[in-house]
Amino acid sequence: MSNINLIPYLTFENTKEALDYYQTVFGATDVQRESPTEKQAQDMSLNDDVNLDDLTMQASFNILGKQIFCADSFLGKPVISSMISLMFEVDLHDSDALSSLQDLYERVVESEEVKVIVTFEKKTSGNKYGQIVDKYGITWIFNAVK
Template structure:
C-alpha cells in the first residue's frame, strides 16, 4: 500500500516541534535520536547524539515525519511555498486546533472563514514557522 507522508527537517528543534504537535493534534509519537541508533559508516557529518534522527507522529488522518537537519545546512522552515493541509469534517474542531497553534505562539496567515468555493478555510503559521492550512469541506 502506498502512503504519502510529510517530512520536515528542523533547524535543531525537531523534538520540541514534534512534542508540540502531539500536544495539539494528539496521536502516537516516535522520536529516535542518533544516540538510539547503531554507529553508521560513511556519515557525512558527526551527529550530535541528542539530535533527532527520525521523528514520526501518527495522527488521525495522516503522518508527519521529520528530523533535525544536518549541521551546516541552512534550514528555513517558514515560507508560503508549502503548507500542511489538514482537512476535517468539523468546523469547531478545526477552530480549536487553529486556536491551540496560535495560543502557543503561532500567527494567523488567513482567517478561518467561509471561502468562495464553499468550504471553511484558513491558514496559520505555527511557532516553528510551519504553515498549516485547515479546510472543512462544504459546510
C-alpha cells in the same frame, strides 16, 4: 496506484525541540523519536563529542490522526521556506471532523505561538477556510469544503 501514499516529512535543526512544540501547541500524539546509532553517526562523519541523544535520525507524530515524519537536518541548518504548506481538509457536513478541525485551529491560535494569515471562518464560497504559520515557518491550512 491506490497503494501509494504521500507522507509529510519535515526537517528541523532541533527535532527534539520541534516535537515538544507540536505536542504543546498542536496537541500532537503518538510521538516517536530515534537517535542515530554510533554506526550511523560514524557513517555521517559526525564529531565524536556529539551527544547522540540530542540528535534525531527519525521521528513521527500525529495531528488529527494524520502521521507526520521528521528528522534533524544533518546537512546544515534547514532554510525556512514559505513553500511548505500542510492542509487538513474535512467535509463541511461532517460535524465531528469539522469540530476537530475547529478545535485544533482554536488551540493553536490561543497558544499565541503561530501567526494567523487567514482566520478560519466561512468564506463567500460557503466553505470554511483558514491559514496559520507556525514558528518553524510551516503553513497549516484548515479547509472545510462542501
